[in-house]
Amino acid sequence: MDHNTIALLMFSTMLLMMITGQRVFGAIGFVAVVAALTLWGPGGSDMGISAVFKLMKWTPLLTLPMFVFMGYVMSESRLAEDLYKMFHVWFGPLPGGLAVGTILLMVMISVMNGLSVAGMAIGATIALPELMRRGYDKLMISGVIQAGSSLGILIPPSVVLVLFSLIARRPVSNLWLAGVFPGLLMATLFVAYIIIRTMMNPALAPAMPAEERATITLRQKLALLRAGLLPVFIFVAMMVPFLKAGPA
Amino acid sequence: MPRWSIAYVRLVEALCRRIGRFAMYLLFVMMAIMLWSSFTKIGRFPAIWTLEMAQFTLVAYYLLGAPWTLQMDTNVRMDLLYARYSPKGQAIWDIFTVFALMFYIGVMLYGAIDSTVYSFTHDERNPTAWRPVLWPLKLIISFSFLLMLLQSIALLIRDVATIRGQRI
Numbered sequence: 001m002d003h004n005t006i007a008l009l010m011f012s013t014m015l016l017m018m019i020t021g022q023r024v025f026g027a028i029g030f031v032a033v034v035a036a037l038t039l040w041g042p043g044g045s046d047m048g049i050s051a052v053f054k055l056m057k058w059t060p061l062l063t064l065p066m067f068v069f070m071g072y073v074m075s076e077s078r079l080a081e082d083l084y085k086m087f088h089v090w091f092g093p094l095p096g097g098l099a100v101g102t103i104l105l106m107v108m109i110s111v112m113n114g115l116s117v118a119g120m121a122i123g124a125t126i127a128l129p130e131l132m133r134r135g136y137d138k139l140m141i142s143g144v145i146q147a148g149s150s151l152g153i154l155i156p157p158s159v160v161l162v163l164f165s166l167i168a169r170r171p172v173s174n175l176w177l178a179g180v181f182p183g184l185l186m187a188t189l190f191v192a193y194i195i196i197r198t199m200m201n202p203a204l205a206p207a208m209p210a211e212e213r214a215t216i217t218l219r220q221k222l223a224l225l226r227a228g229l230l231p232v233f234i235f236v237a238m239m240v241p242f243l244k245a246g247p248a
Numbered sequence: 249m250p251r252w253s254i255a256y257v258r259l260v261e262a263l264c265r266r267i268g269r270f271a272m273y274l275l276f277v278m279m280a281i282m283l284w285s286s287f288t289k290i291g292r293f294p295a296i297w298t299l300e301m302a303q304f305t306l307v308a309y310y311l312l313g314a315p316w317t318l319q320m321d322t323n324v325r326m327d328l329l330y331a332r333y334s335p336k337g338q339a340i341w342d343i344f345t346v347f348a349l350m351f352y353i354g355v356m357l358y359g360a361i362d363s364t365v366y367s368f369t370h371d372e373r374n375p376t377a378w379r380p381v382l383w384p385l386k387l388i389i390s391f392s393f394l395l396m397l398l399q400s401i402a403l404l405i406r407d408v409a410t411i412r413g414q415r416i
Contacts, residue, residue: 020341021330023323026349033355049359056307065275
């Protein structure tokens, strides 16, 4: 068979198998195994197991379970809830303030964790119910949470940049530093978008009512700022060894 | 459902769950190995066994957890159409496509056993400074593929029960 025909056949079969809703690894693996057996003959049965060993020797894979574990620790420790309360109190009076606070919360979470999924999970469980309760536009808040969670892989530490650095053989520290500015720029643009959009149409994101604002004292406000210290500490503890070591 | 099939599902699922929960804790073993690796590197007596041992633990962690993942149905599915069906409709689709999954796992199991036997009889070692024997790791891989195959048969029995409107 012509190699183009093989590629087309394998790709279309894979898509067809995935549409049926079977587990993705099963669908892809089935196509791969059938193609290996029919095209290579009996020797194809060992191709799968040699792929397992090829993957084992790919060291970046070791970092993945650690980052996932870290995300779990953060969501179970309710660290994000304290942070969210802080942003809520400080940005509440602004129109669309809670949405801005959500973006900043995502920045803080990205500073501690390198996966986008963690930010998405925290945003959906903590920020979403609160935003809905306050009558924010549903289309806007789902956009806010999704856009905000995409910062996770840009702002250091980032898993994707670790994987990239090992493929491209570039130092991780440089790549991580290179992610800081674009990440913060993106966050600023998101915030600017939210503010401009709510200025044009205040019904999308009502501000915190004045009577609720009056109940919060300055002392409480300052006490809540403490929640922001821990992420900064984690960030420094993770980044300093990298930067001191120089190009690793 | 026949009584033997219910007993089979119970037995296999209990086994996979226990092994999966054990594999969960291998994460801490991996962390300990890598921490030790860092210590030895700071102390200028770098250990030669840590990277490979961490990789072996990683393979065991992923693969021994896989049967439990199958059981909990937490694998990624492309549920563009699948999510719109009723539980019964999903079971009908799965009854057909689970055979593709079984075939894949079966071929992987065949390859794994083949490779294990080769490692055992030829005393195959990893081509590195540490030179560990490979058959214990390959035995773990074969065992987890066997468990995945058993678990996918249990999935099929569960789907048949769903279509008949029974619960296991």
